[in-house]
Amino acid sequence: MLTDRIQTLFDEPACAHNRAKDDKTRRAGCGKQLTPGAAAGGCAFDGAKIVLQPITDCAHLVHGPIACEGNSWDGRHAASSGPMLYRTGLTTDLSELDVIYGGEKKLYRAIKEVISRFDPPAVFVYQTCVTALVGDDIVKVCKAASERLNKPVIPVVSPGFVGKKNLGTKLAGQVLLDYVIGTEEPETVTSTDINIIGDYNVAGELWLVKPLLEKLGIRVLASITGDARYHDITKAHRARVNIMVCSQALLSLARKMEERWGIPYFEGSFYGVSDTSHSLRTLAKMLVERGAPADLIQRTETLIAEEEARVWRKLAPITARLTGKKVLLYTGGVKSWSVISALQDAGMIVIGTSVRKATKGDKERARELLGEGALIFETMPQTEMYGRLKSGEADILLSGGRTQFVALKAKVPWLDINQESRDAYAGYEGIVTLIGNIDRAIANPIWSQVRAPAPWEA
Amino acid sequence: MDTPSPPRKSCTVNPLKLSPSLGGAMAFLGIDGSMPMLHGAQGCTAFGLVLLVRHFREMVPFQTTAMNEVTTILGGADNLEQAIVNVTGRAHPKVVGICTTGLTETRGEDVRGDLKAIRAKHPELNGTALIYAQTPDYQGGIEDGWSAAVLAMIDELVEPEPLRDPKQINILAGSQLTPADIEEIREIVEAFGLIPIILPDISGSLDGHVEDRWVGTTSGGTTIDDIRRMSRSVATLAIGRQMEKPARLLERRCGVSAEIFSRLTGLGPCDTFVEVLMRISGKSAPASIRRQRSRLIDAMLDGHFYFGGKKVAAAADPDLLLGLSRFMSEMGTRVTCAVSATTSPALADIAAERVLVGDLDDVEQHAGDCDLLIANTHGRRVAERLGVPLYCAGMPITDRLGAGARLSVGYRGTRALIFDIANLFIAADEGHTHTRHGQGDPHATLAAC
Numbered sequence: 010m011l012t013d014r015i016q017t018l019f020d021e022p023a024c025a026h027n028r029a030k031d032d033k034t035r036r037a038g039c040g041k042q043l044t045p046g047a048a049a050g051g052c053a054f055d056g057a058k059i060v061l062q063p064i065t066d067c068a069h070l071v072h073g074p075i076a077c078e079g080n081s082w083d084g085r086h087a088a089s090s091g092p093m094l095y096r097t098g099l100t101t102d103l104s105e106l107d108v109i110y111g112g113e114k115k116l117y118r119a120i121k122e123v124i125s126r127f128d129p130p131a132v133f134v135y136q137t138c139v140t141a142l143v144g145d146d147i148v149k150v151c152k153a154a155s156e157r158l159n160k161p162v163i164p165v166v167s168p169g170f171v172g173k174k175n176l177g178t179k180l181a182g183q184v185l186l187d188y189v190i191g192t193e194e195p196e197t198v199t200s201t202d203i204n205i206i207g208d209y210n211v212a213g214e215l216w217l218v219k220p221l222l223e224k225l226g227i228r229v230l231a232s233i234t235g236d237a238r239y240h241d242i243t244k245a246h247r248a249r250v251n252i253m254v255c256s257q258a259l260l261s262l263a264r265k266m267e268e269r270w271g272i273p274y275f276e277g278s279f280y281g282v283s284d285t286s287h288s289l290r291t292l293a294k295m296l297v298e299r300g301a302p303a304d305l306i307q308r309t310e311t312l313i314a315e316e317e318a319r320v321w322r323k324l325a326p327i328t329a330r331l332t333g334k335k336v337l338l339y340t341g342g343v344k345s346w347s348v349i350s351a352l353q354d355a356g357m358i359v360i361g362t363s364v365r366k367a368t369k370g371d372k373e374r375a376r377e378l379l380g381e382g383a384l385i386f387e388t389m390p391q392t393e394m395y396g397r398l399k400s401g402e403a404d405i406l407l408s409g410g411r412t413q414f415v416a417l418k419a420k421v422p423w424l425d426i427n428q429e430s431r432d433a434y435a436g437y438e439g440i441v442t443l444i445g446n447i448d449r450a451i452a453n454p455i456w457s458q459v460r461a462p463a464p465w466e467a
Numbered sequence: 468m469d470t471p472s473p474p475r476k477s478c479t480v481n482p483l484k485l486s487p488s489l490g491g492a493m494a495f496l497g498i499d500g501s502m503p504m505l506h507g508a509q510g511c512t513a514f515g516l517v518l519l520v521r522h523f524r525e526m527v528p529f530q531t532t533a534m535n536e537v538t539t540i541l542g543g544a545d546n547l548e549q550a551i552v553n554v555t556g557r558a559h560p561k562v563v564g565i566c567t568t569g570l571t572e573t574r575g576e577d578v579r580g581d582l583k584a585i586r587a588k589h590p591e592l593n594g595t596a597l598i599y600a601q602t603p604d605y606q607g608g609i610e611d612g613w614s615a616a617v618l619a620m621i622d623e624l625v626e627p628e629p630l631r632d633p634k635q636i637n638i639l640a641g642s643q644l645t646p647a648d649i650e651e652i653r654e655i656v657e658a659f660g661l662i663p664i665i666l667p668d669i670s671g672s673l674d675g676h677v678e679d680r681w682v683g684t685t686s687g688g689t690t691i692d693d694i695r696r697m698s699r700s701v702a703t704l705a706i707g708r709q710m711e712k713p714a715r716l717l718e719r720r721c722g723v724s725a726e727i728f729s730r731l732t733g734l735g736p737c738d739t740f741v742e743v744l745m746r747i748s749g750k751s752a753p754a755s756i757r758r759q760r761s762r763l764i765d766a767m768l769d770g771h772f773y774f775g776g777k778k779v780a781a782a783a784d785p786d787l788l789l790g791l792s793r794f795m796s797e798m799g800t801r802v803t804c805a806v807s808a809t810t811s812p813a814l815a816d817i818a819a820e821r822v823l824v825g826d827l828d829d830v831e832q833h834a835g836d837c838d839l840l841i842a843n844t845h846g847r848r849v850a851e852r853l854g855v856p857l858y859c860a861g862m863p864i865t866d867r868l869g870a871g872a873r874l875s876v877g878y879r880g881t882r883a884l885i886f887d888i889a890n891l892f893i894a895a896d897e898g899h900t901h902t903r904h905g906q907g908d909p910h911a912t913l914a915a916c
Contacts, residue, residue, distance in 0.1 A: 043509055043533040045546040046553030052510025070478065074569040074604035076486035078479075081514040083845060084521075098845070102479040103605045108573055119478035126480075138508050139569040139605065142539065169508035170536050170570060395681035410517075414526035418677055459677075 011166055018179045023264040043173070049411065052169030054137055056177025059085070060259070061133050061165060061184065063209045063234040064242065066092035068129040071100040072116050072147055073137030077169070078102075086431065088213045090236050094129055103139060113145050120154045120162055130239040131161035131189075141168040161239075163188045175258050182262035185233065185242065190266070193243035195230065200301040202230040203292065204248040204266075206274075207259045208435075210235025217436035218279050221316070225309055227292065233262070246270040249299045252277045252292055257368070273299070279435040281351035282320055286313045316437045323441045324355060327448045332356030334451060337398070339363045339389070339408035340426060348407070348426065349378045355444045360384060360403055391415050405451055420459050422450040480828035481845060483782050484808040485862060488566045489515040490612025490642055491602040492529060495564025497640070497667020498620070499688040502560035504530040506547060506578065507568030511604075521865040523673045528684050530554050534570055543571055544581040551585060555595055558683035561691055562596045564616065569604035596691055598623045608809040609862065610709040610784050613642035617666060617713040620694060627721045628698040636747060637700045637723060638665040639714050641707025643787035643861075646670040647874040652706065652731065655740070655877050658756050659748040664693045664700065673871055698723065702747050704740075706731060706876075707786035708813040729816060730790035731876035732884065733797050734763060740877075759878035763885075767798070770885040773892040774798035780834035780853075781819070781841035782827055783861040785811035790875070791841055791860060793818045794884065804833040839891060856891045 051059075054077060062069050062085070071078040082098030089095065101119045103112050116134070123132055132154075136147050151164040167180040203222075208215050215235040222229060231237065231245035246266065251274035253263045263274040273295055277288030293301075293309035334357045338348060349359050361384025364372045376385055391412070398406060398419040406416035409427030416423035424446055426434065434443040492503035492515060505512045512531035519527045532546040551563055567578060578599050586592060600616040617639060636656065640649055649670035656663040671687030678686055697703075698721040705714035705727045714725035726743060730736050737760070741752055752760075777800045781791055785807045792802045796818035805819035806829045814822055823829050827842060831849045834840065840850040843861040850857035864870035874880040 043535065044549070044553060045533045046504070046530050046550030047557065048509045048531050048533040049513070050509060051513045052508045055510050055513065074486070075479075075482060075484045075608070076488060076511055076514065076569060076604040079482040079484050080486055080489055080518050082482060084517060096848075098479075098481045100479050100482060101477065102482065102484070103569075105603070105605050108569075108605050115477045122476060122478045137569075138539070139573050142570065142573050169510040170534055170539055172535065173509070392681045392683065410520065414520075415681075418526060418681070420677070 011171065014166075014180065014183060015171060015176065018176070018183065018261055021261050021264070023260050051174035051177075053167045053171045053173065053177035053180065054135060054169040055081070056174035056179075056258070057165050057167035057181040057184070058135060058177070059174070059209065060178050060181035060234060062095050063087040063089075064131075064133070064237045064239055065089040065095045066130055066238050068094055068097070068099055068123045068127055068132045069135065070119060070123055070132055071135045071137065072103075072112065072119075072140045072145065073100065073135075074103045074108075074139050075100065077135075077137045085209075086212050087209045088211070088216075088236060090216075092238070094127055097127075099123060108139060108143055111143055111145055112140055113147075113150050116140075116145065116147065116150050117154055120150070121158060124158050124160055129160075131163060133163050133165055133184075135165045136168045138168045138170045141166075141170075161188065161192075178258035179261055182259045186262060186265055186269075189239070189242050190231075191243070191246040191270070193240060195244040195247050198230075198247050199228055200249065200299070201225075201227045201296050201305070202248045203227055203250045203252060203296070204231045204233055204245045204272075205229055205235070206233045206251055206253045206263055208232065208235045208254050208279075212430055212433040214279070214433040214435035214439065217433050217439045218285075221285075221289065221312065221436060222292075224312055225289070225293070225305065227296065227305075233259070246272070248272055249301070250274070250292060250295045252288065254278055254288075279439070280348055282317060282354060282437060282440055283350055285436055285440075286317060289313060320437045320441060324444055327444050328356045330452070331444065331448055333358065334404045334447075335360045335402065336447075337361050337384075337394075337403035337406050339394070339406065339412055340365075349375060351440050351443065352407075352447075353378065355447075357447075361386065363388060395419050405447060407447070420456065422453070422456065424450050479826045481826055481831075481849070483806065483826045483830075483843075483845075484608040485518070486511075486515070486568075486604045487602040487607050487609065487612030487615065488568045488604055489518065490609035490614075491566035491600045491616040492564065492612075493519070493609070493642060493669070494600075494613045494616035494620075494667045495562065495566075495598070496527065496672055496685055497669040497688045498562050498564065498694075499671065499685060499690045500559075500561035501564055501672075501685045501688065502528050502530055502554050502558055502562070502683075503564045503566065504532065504550060504554065505566050505568050506532045506543060506576065507534055507570045509533045511568045511570070518863050518865075522863040522870050523675070524868070524870075525673055525675055527673075528558065528560075532571075539570065539574055543574070543576050544584070547576075547578065547581050548585045548588070551592065551597065552589060555592060560595060560684040562598060565597065565599045566602045566612065566616065567600075568602070572601070572603035572605075596623065608784060610642050610707075610786060610809065610811065614709040614712055617710065618716060620666065621697070621713050621716050621720075624691065624694045625698050625717065625721060626695070630699050631701055632662070632696075632699045633701055634660065634748075635662045635664065635696070635700045637697045637703040637717065638663045639703060639705040639710040639717075640665055640667060640669075641705075641709045641786050643707055643784065643790065644669075644876065645873050646674040646871040648731075648876045648880060650674070651874055651877045651880055655756065656744060658753050659744045659750055661744065661748050664697050665689060666694060666697065669871075675871060697721070702726065702743075704728060704743065708789070708811060709786055711812075729813060730786070730793065732790040732881050733794045734760075734767065734878075734881065735797070737763070737876075737878050737881065756878070759882075763878040763882045766882040766885045770889045771799055773889040773896075774800045774885075777801070777839065777892060778803050778835070778837045779839045779841060780804040780806075780830050780837040781860075782806040782808075782830040782846060783841065783843070784808045785813040785817075787861055789813045789817050794881070795841075795888075798885065800839075803835055803837055804830060806830040806833075838895065839888070856895050858888055858891055 078100035151162040154162040167177045230248045231241045278284040398421040405422040495503035532550040600619040602612040668689045672685040703725040802819035875884045
């Protein structure tokens with residue numbers, strides 16, 4: 010039952026949020042009740058697709074009416090170094106008759122069409138609200154299709170109405186555990202094999218991290234799921250260490266991989282110089298503990314020293330220009346403080362940050378970094394944010410696409426630091442790009458022009 | 468011409484169709500002080516919002532009743548009530564435009580009854596129009612939702628009236644029109660001394676402008692008062708076949724006679740439109756309009772060299788497809804394949820050798836050796852695979868700026884379209900024939916003399 014699965018996922022012992030709750034609130038789950046008329050953000054289907062779609066060589070088939078896939082397909086910038094099938098929009102596009110008579114047969118035929126045309130290593134089939142409501146049993150259809158068509162056909166039961174994006178992310182992690190990870194064995198294993206969990210290679214972020222690992226001789230056995238291939242994820246259970254980046258949502262996946270296959274994990278981040286170094290150090294230490302050559306630690310230190318020196322060299326001229334500039338930060342989770350330290354390193358003053366989705370620890374750390382007087386808030390109404398920006402409290406807003414117009418309409422520079430960003434900000438090279446982009450945004454000559462009064466106002 | 472047939476395949480590949488609920492919400496964005504709201508799961512709104520924001524590059528007010536599993540089983544009345552009350556308290560909209568989704572339609576919500584109960588319970592909503600459009604996601608596409616919403620606006624707000632304002636006419640604008648198109652239509656109508664009420668008017672709200680304060684609803688668009696005054700107009704001119712139903716409702720209810728224009732792109736349709744405006748206004752065409760017509764004719768003369776003998780494949784929603792396919796064909800280009808996102812009476816008038824209802828994969832399969840593809844942003848990769856240039860039209864256009872500023876109606880818009888498409892043909896020819904010293908280019912020959 011889906012409700013049981015969700016309940017189990019909410020009861021995540023490794024989650025700091027969850028640990029801090031008493032028994033009763035824990036049972037209520039972490040799916041905060043949404044406020045009708047004041048909700049923003051994606052649904053559980055969206056969340057599941059964000060996690061699974063970056064598996065680039067697979068077909069992703071959405072079983073539902075046109076709204077679910079038609080309005081959203083190929084909208085993310087999760088990059089691929091090879092296969093492009095994941096960017097093909099596939100849906101059963103239900104008609105009224107399908108809704109009346111049920112869509113199971115159409116779904117089966119659609120799976121068959123997809124396999125005969127694209128021959129992918131696997132097909133992911135996504136349940137949606139309408140097909141869940143009319144009672145289409147996609148698990149049964151996928152099972153039948155797998156057997157008859159001799160191909161993994163994987164049901165993703167995460168219809169939009171079960172909750173927010175975050176829940177869908179968790180459900181997708183469970184899908185990987187139930188159907189994919191551990192179903193094949195790698196040809197060779199090494200003592201430095203790792204999985205990266207929770208990086209979707211948006212704008213190619215993974216490609217800024219992978220070269221660092223390669224220099225250290227660390228092999229990414231499976232990336233879950235940035236620029237992923239199906240047959241890599243099936244073998245992920247043979248990694249020595251899991252690094253989970255920037256996401257609480259896939260914590261259950263990491264913990265269960267530890268339970269099932271004894272793979273230790275840690276929560277790391279590749280945002281900011283200090284976090285990147287810290288993550289590399291931890292990886293090296295954990296790999297050595299699990300039998301990697303001991304010199305890995307020293308080699309890691311050497312790499313960190315080189316890379317950090319290079320970053321500061323590159324940043325020095327920009328930092329001079331940015332010193333004292335004021336930033337308002339509107340993001341969530343781990344990013345809050347990992348970005349703060351990066352900005353402060355470049356001489357900027359963070360006047361406030363949101364701590365949405367952040368754990369208590371995250372919040373404390375943010376307060377420590379910002380000092381008294383800084384704004385630390387869960388959410389900020391758009392009217393208030395507009396007012397603060399318009400009155401010049403900040404020189405730039407760093408946020409996601411949703412709030413870009415709050416800044417732009419107030420004629421204040423803005424930079425996208427969320428998933429829709431066009432540039433990759435991960436690793437050492439990424440932070441140089443980020444700081445460079447902030448500099449470019451603030452220094453653009455349009456600001457004084459657009460703020461100047463019109464001829465009839467002067 | 469093949470008869471259009473519904474898609475036979477079970478799997479849609481690279482969808483062309485957008486949801487009717489999104490079309491409905493977009494129509495409500497053309498009303499001043501409005502807050503569109505989808506009655507469904509929050510994802511329904513989130514996906515639509517992202518698409519609209521990327522297409523128009525604008526702040527878009529758009530809310531959700533945030534239905535979940537439990538409320539789907541128990542009924543969505545409470546969610547609808549809370550959503551309306553919350554949104555009204557926070558953003559003070561003059562209109563809340565409620566569109567249903569696949570979720571609430573499958574469940575069979577009695578929204579009309581719910582709204583009645585909400586009204587009775589909340590006198591504080593008395594100053595707010597609550598307009599409800601039925602837009603099930605499994606029936607039709609963006610045009611159908613748009614048309615349903617406009618129908619609902621008229622049904623809710625327009626009452627019959629004996630008074631007539633001889634200068635006032637209604638323009639019912641279809642979803643194929645951009646903010647720039649609507650602006651152009653307004654200018655043409657005003658050139659005849661007529662006062663247009665345009666419904667919906669996204670040129671006021673989604674044209675890309677900067678207010679000097681923060682507004683949580685749409686700022687600009689048709690006002691509620693204007694909609695109410697539509698009953699006094701002397702005529703309704705509906706642009707696009709999708710606007711026929713709302714136009715007929717106005718006609719039946721208020722006796723305002725309606726004329727349907729399938730398109731306003733191309734010399735012929737523009738002439739017809741001008742004739743009608745001359746008749747209604749009792750005035751001949753002003754000098755500015757005459758000059759524009761003359762310029763269009765000149766552009767047709769300059770442009771026909773590049774269109775003649777070319778082949779184009781196109782994919783779009785029905786009314787846009789009709790306008791573009793007939794325009795291309797009237798410029799001498801063969802439309803080998805036209806794929807429509809949905810069925811519509813407009814399909815019968817599309818000028819193409821093959822007309823299909825389908826997806827972007829269908830246009831890719833049937834494009835043959837065309838010289839140009841017309842489609843939305845998702846067609847970019849199709850065009851790359853076909854090795855032909857793409858003329859971006861429809862929704863979404865997310866990889867280029869100025870989606871809302873594209874102009875293709877009226878004499879001026881048709882001229883702009885000729886230049887845009889001819890330049891694509893020229894650039895492609897340069898790519899192919901730059902070694903042949905611009906053969907086929909009459910001006911190059913002239914210059915060589």
